[in-house]
Amino acid sequence: MLDQRQIDIAAIHQATGIYTAVPEIEALLDQLGWPEQGRRLLDPGAGNGGFLVAALRRLDLDVDDVEEAARRVHGYEFYREAVADARRAVSAHLRERGWGSPAARRAANEIVEDHDFLLSPVPVGIWDVIAANPPYWRLANLPAGYRIDYEAVVAAHARADLLYAYLDRSADVVTRDGHIGLITADRWLLNSGSSELRRRLGTRYCVAGVRRLDAASTFYRPKARRKGTVARVHPVSLILTPTRSGRPLGAEPFRLAPSPAVDGVPLRDIAQIRLAPWLGPDGIFIVGPNSGLPAEHLVPVAEPADINAGTLRPPRKWALATDTTAPPPAILAHLDATLHRMPNRGRRPVRWLPPETFTGKLPLNHDAVLVPRIARRLTGIRLPAGRLPINHGLVVISGLPVARILAMLDDPHVQAQANDLALGIDNGYRSFTATLLRQLVIPRQHLPEHPAS
Numbered sequence: 001m002l003d004q005r006q007i008d009i010a011a012i013h014q015a016t017g018i019y020t021a022v023p024e025i026e027a028l029l030d031q032l033g034w035p036e037q038g039r040r041l042l043d044p045g046a047g048n049g050g051f052l053v054a055a056l057r058r059l060d061l062d063v064d065d066v067e068e069a070a071r072r073v074h075g076y077e078f079y080r081e082a083v084a085d086a087r088r089a090v091s092a093h094l095r096e097r098g099w100g101s102p103a104a105r106r107a108a109n110e111i112v113e114d115h116d117f118l119l120s121p122v123p124v125g126i127w128d129v130i131a132a133n134p135p136y137w138r139l140a141n142l143p144a145g146y147r148i149d150y151e152a153v154v155a156a157h158a159r160a161d162l163l164y165a166y167l168d169r170s171a172d173v174v175t176r177d178g179h180i181g182l183i184t185a186d187r188w189l190l191n192s193g194s195s196e197l198r199r200r201l202g203t204r205y206c207v208a209g210v211r212r213l214d215a216a217s218t219f220y221r222p223k224a225r226r227k228g229t230v231a232r233v234h235p236v237s238l239i240l241t242p243t244r245s246g247r248p249l250g251a252e253p254f255r256l257a258p259s260p261a262v263d264g265v266p267l268r269d270i271a272q273i274r275l276a277p278w279l280g281p282d283g284i285f286i287v288g289p290n291s292g293l294p295a296e297h298l299v300p301v302a303e304p305a306d307i308n309a310g311t312l313r314p315p316r317k318w319a320l321a322t323d324t325t326a327p328p329p330a331i332l333a334h335l336d337a338t339l340h341r342m343p344n345r346g347r348r349p350v351r352w353l354p355p356e357t358f359t360g361k362l363p364l365n366h367d368a369v370l371v372p373r374i375a376r377r378l379t380g381i382r383l384p385a386g387r388l389p390i391n392h393g394l395v396v397i398s399g400l401p402v403a404r405i406l407a408m409l410d411d412p413h414v415q416a417q418a419n420d421l422a423l424g425i426d427n428g429y430r431s432f433t434a435t436l437l438r439q440l441v442i443p444r445q446h447l448p449e450h451p452a453s
């Protein structure tokens, strides 16, 4: 028998359970810099576990390490069927990674907690990343029994909508230096009824990385639910950052288009933008100058440490270039002697293939531009043909003449967009992800057909 609280929760879930499509989840995790810039992540309204699985997928976990998986990623959900869905999704993901069923199940049970994020106590100061698509539903719509408890617990400035209560509680719960990544309706940024909430959040946070999203492609309803279009909301994705790198938030409405709209086209429409591959720790697929391995199987690499004052130093390391055909015995012997140091996430069924395959895609046979992901300002650096960029700290832009790409990145309108979109990290550094670069609108005078450039 369902008690009245379960019936109320089912009604709230029915109204608020609108799930996020994977590409938007991935883009939000990119913007949050998870996991490079995060230790522990919470989704406070986990639904069917989409955020949790995406966050786990990015972690280098040992097989069956339940404790570590549950320490790094956690989700709250109060609707039992959704809890079961999320646990199934987490468990299936871990089994795909080679975990045994009992460990996968235990981890899923610990990671997805059947718990009310608003009305029940939650630990404070242990999660430094909150990633959420919070429920939104007005106070007046809440089932009567739930509403009584809700009004008793939630502060007046956060009471008018479940969304406000979620934002307020997230700010209370996250660590002092933590980030909150949100996919939400834009109303709380603009409404007068949320001005006190904005003012309070603004004493701790700036807003970075605001992007308008398309409701039709961002959200979907759980399968078993009634058909129909998603609610008519104007969704945005943004990061609340405790650093000063974003735009200030205050009682006044937060308008979404701060800089004058740039007349141009997104960089993704005119150039190729890709993250440099990760090839594992040094000494396996990446070797020094005196490896003695056959030179025709080695490619000089470029990594973040090779960048000095805006230029690239001569290569100091080389990558083994292997493809699906078996490499010569010297390379196999080298790999057999070193592959035991490869973390699990880098292991491939074909042992001579690196964690992320690059042959056929990189290195490029023409010059391109490297963008360091972590930098004080968006900066491009010439990457000569034949040099392989490695490491997720680098993004490569290609497909246009280098001088043209460098001029685009230097344009003040492009710099301003990059600063608005980038998540601030400590000491004035920002994170310029591949997702961010793809969105930058390049003013027309830089476009290939424009004679002046």
Ligand SMILES: C[S@@+](CC[C@H](N)C(=O)[O-])C[C@H]1O[C@@H](n2cnc3c(N)ncnc32)[C@H](O)[C@@H]1O
Binding pocket: 012, 013, 016, 017, 018, 019, 020, 021, 043, 044, 045, 046, 047, 048, 049, 050, 051, 076, 077, 078, 079, 082, 115, 116, 117, 118, 119, 132, 133, 134, 135, 136
């Ligand atoms: C908008 S959905 C988002 C789900 C998932 N994070 C996603 O984006 O795909 C919000 C979820 O929060 C849950 N929820 C609402 N209020 C809650 C509360 N007070 N405590 C825990 N979960 C809650 C709902 O049941 C729903 O599944």
